[in-house]
Amino acid sequence: MIKISPDELKVVAQYIHDISGIHLDQSKSYLFETRLSSIAEASGCSSYRELQQKAKQDPAKKLERAIIDAITTNETLFFRDKGPFELLQHKLLPEMIDARTPKSGMMKTNIRIWSAAASTGQELYSIAIIIKELLRDLSKYNISLLGTDISDAAIAQASYGKYNKFEIERGLDRAVLQKYFSLFGDSWKIKDEIRSMVNFRKLNLMQPFTALGKFDIIFCRNVAIYFTLQDRTKLFNKIADSLADDGYLVIGSTESLTGVCSRFVPKRHLRAIFYQKS
């Protein structure tokens, strides 16, 4: 494994922050080494400085994408942490459906949900499964589910909806697995009825995202933890702009908005907390 020098650490950390918003401090040199060493070697670089320069000069951004894929943490699972999903099922969705159902019976109920750090798609598919289980007949609804992530590799897997048996065994119970996935060789693939409910696209949360429009429910879990306080504040201010006035925000269960963004107030429901605009 190629070692990283303190000087390189500074330059490469700055570069990673520029391309992804991810803040890696000096204490995390092992992260650079374990995650970037093989990319450096594969592209014929003998140092991280060389890798960074090569990546910066590559107009096709192939190396940059590889670095983002390697440095982002795609630790996710189906129904990771039951709290937010119970919250969605028993509180947020029913209330949002009430709020959005038009008075005249002819119009469809429009609801937009965004998984802002979708990773390999498990969170958004879990949301889609909950919606399908709760509403059954979706013909009266117009529910749009968007998943975004900065990593091309993660988005590619999410779009394909195929998970190996280790990914699938974590968090999913047998009944749900049999109902919404089909065995595909040694892996499992999400069925079309769920796949067709969702969309995935690449997005860097450091960049403006007003073009995505307004959302009724936003999940932004366990991604801001990789950002500096300043970047977190910027992110949650942008999220506040993208959230409907009566919309709901769900963040990671160990995250907090105290001292980060004062535009949200926390509300408690059973074991979970959600946020609304103040």
Next chain:
Amino acid sequence: MESLTILVVDDDPVIRRLLQQRLKNEHYSVMVANDGYQAERLLKKQHFDVVLTDLVMPGDIGGIEVLEITKELSPDTEVVLITAHSSVDTAVAAMKKGAADYLEKPINFDELFLRMDKIANLKSILKSAKDIGQAMSITEAEAASTIQNLEMTVAKLQTRLDEVETALRDRTKAEDERIANAIDILTGE
């Protein structure tokens, strides 16, 4: 490392006994079934780490069906097929259906033990990963509950501070009355 539990399924009594004996000598815990039907009954009764099954057996339940039944009843059980050289294509098709591996006849026992060793290693790594995952979940849940309580407390205090500020800035009242009101809010009266 715990020893693997293996179910051997073969209609040939000689091969069955041989497999049972050799695997037992390697300290694996072994049970045998004469055919697919008996295998199905055993699989319904208890969990096996590995099913080692002949591909071609008389009756409606052959090796492929044993594979399907096993995966249906217990997805984490690994299935290894034993096949004649001529049915390697079928064995490869079975791998696509979730079989872990296949062995050609005549059985090379070193190869068999190597495969079992690999499966045992994988199982043990998976178990460690699961243990770590569980430990992480407990820590995370504990941290979440602490953070959430703090988050709600801070929000409540913030609201109260805002009320105090409003009370203190209330120009319609005299200064000592404003202070008295602020103190009332602070002391929760």
